[in-house]
Amino acid sequence: xxxxxxxxxxxxxxxxxxxxxxxxxxxxxxxxxxxxxxxxxxxxxxxxxxxxxxxxxxxxxxxxxxxxxxxxxxxxxxxxxxxxxxxxxxxxxxxxxxxxxxxxxxxxxxxxxxxxxxxxxxxxxxxxxxxxxxxxxxxxxxxxxxxxxxxxxxxxxxxxxxxxxxxxxxxxxxxxxxxxxxxxxxxxxxxxxxxxxxxxxxxxxxxxxxxxxxxxxxxxxxxxxxxxxxxxxxxxxxxxxxxxxxxxxxxxxxxxxxxxxxxxxxxxxxxxxxxxxxxxxxxxxxxxxxxxxxxxxxxxxxxxxxxxxxxxx
Ligand code: TXA
Ligand code: MG
Numbered sequence: 001x002x003x004x005x006x007x008x009x010x011x012x013x014x015x016x017x018x019x020x021x022x023x024x025x026x027x028x029x030x031x032x033x034x035x036x037x038x039x040x041x042x043x044x045x046x047x048x049x050x051x052x053x054x055x056x057x058x059x060x061x062x063x064x065x066x067x068x069x070x071x072x073x074x075x076x077x078x079x080x081x082x083x084x085x086x087x088x089x090x091x092x093x094x095x096x097x098x099x100x101x102x103x104x105x106x107x108x109x110x111x112x113x114x115x116x117x118x119x120x121x122x123x124x125x126x127x128x129x130x131x132x133x134x135x136x137x138x139x140x141x142x143x144x145x146x147x148x149x150x151x152x153x154x155x156x157x158x159x160x161x162x163x164x165x166x167x168x169x170x171x172x173x174x175x176x177x178x179x180x181x182x183x184x185x186x187x188x189x190x191x192x193x194x195x196x197x198x199x200x201x202x203x204x205x206x207x208x209x210x211x212x213x214x215x216x217x218x219x220x221x222x223x224x225x226x227x228x229x230x231x232x233x234x235x236x237x238x239x240x241x242x243x244x245x246x247x248x249x250x251x252x253x254x255x256x257x258x259x260x261x262x263x264x265x266x267x268x269x270x271x272x273x274x275x276x277x278x279x280x281x282x283x284x285x286x287x288x289x290x291x292x293x294x295x296x297x298x299x300x301x302x303x304x305x306x307x308x309x310x311x312x313x
Contacts, residue, residue, distance in 0.1 A: 006168040007155060010127045014170055019134035021167045027054055029144040029158045030131045031172035032123040034094050034180050034198050036152040037141030048110040048140055054165040057147040062113040063140040064096050064121050068132045073120045076105045083186055089207040092124035094181040094198030111140045117187045127172035143180060150232055153178050153275045178272035179301050196301035232282035236310040240289035247289040248281050255291035267298040274302055
């Protein structure tokens with residue numbers, strides 16, 4: 001089925017329309033500070049199933065649920081002191097906490113893929129907060145791209161991938177962080193890093209005063225952990241100081257490239273530009289060479305996304 005996808009402005013009318021559509025069980029993409037999310041009422045089985053259909057996503061991937069604040073989060077999960085500590089330090093913001101579900105949570109089992117836990121996030125951006133408040137519902141939202149493709153950081157990216165498959169996209173401009181949220185599992189004995197993302201692991205470790213555990217690689221708990229996630233159509237080659245003939249070159253710092261993630265070598269700027277640069281270079285339809293990016297701070301998440309983009313598939 002093809003829908004006439006509406007583009008909604010980030011104003012009172014656009015927010016009201018987005019909320020009406022979400023409450024009616026429709027799919028609405030909206031900006032967050034990380035990437036655009038493909039939102040649906042997290043308590044509505046049919047609406048959540050429609051997310052998987054629109055993205056062409058494997059069913060075993062659970063979805064992140066977005067709420068307006070920590071109080072709303074506490075209605076859904078078994079809260080803990082560690083959760084409170086991390087929520088106080090990083091919410092609203094680019095951190096997702098995986099916590100045990102609470103009885104009577106009301107979420108569709110499709111959201112959690114049948115797990116006893118759920119990933120929760122309080123997004124910081126105005127448009128996301130306005131949509132969540134107006135809808136008055138927990139909103140399930142994976143990144144608003146077809147499964148396995150580059151994540152969207154503009155409304156145009158969303159439309160390029162999902163036009164005709166979703167009811168609407170709320171156009172709130174460019175996502176400032178540009179990388180998905182960092183995911184921390186709080187359902188075991190040790191807080192565990194499940195996905196590197198928009199908040200550096202070091203910052204979380206500083207807030208906790210302990211090291212984060214690392215995930216067992218044989219267990220896919222987060223789809224970002226599937227090797228060929230975030231893939232452009234073109235082949236990608238990493239740590240390339242010089243492009244081979246026929247390659248387009250993505251630069252960083254002193255390596256200028258055809259376009260650059262950050263001419264000054266600023267990792268925050270590079271994260272914000274990453275997916276937009278990959279979308280632009282992918283449109284050239286030739287192989288992509290990427291300059292080396294340091295592994296410190298946000299560089300860990302940038303390199304993680306680039307390794308997945310470069311993985312054989
Ligand atoms: O920044 C973001 O996190 C964006 C924006 C839209 O909020 N969302 C996003 O969602 O990246 P998605 O669905 O593409 O990635 C969600 C991640 C998945 O890797 C999923 O497996 C993990 O969250 N996740 C959700 N619930 C989980 C759970 N119960 N246990 C482990 N991982 C979980
Ligand atoms: Mg995604």
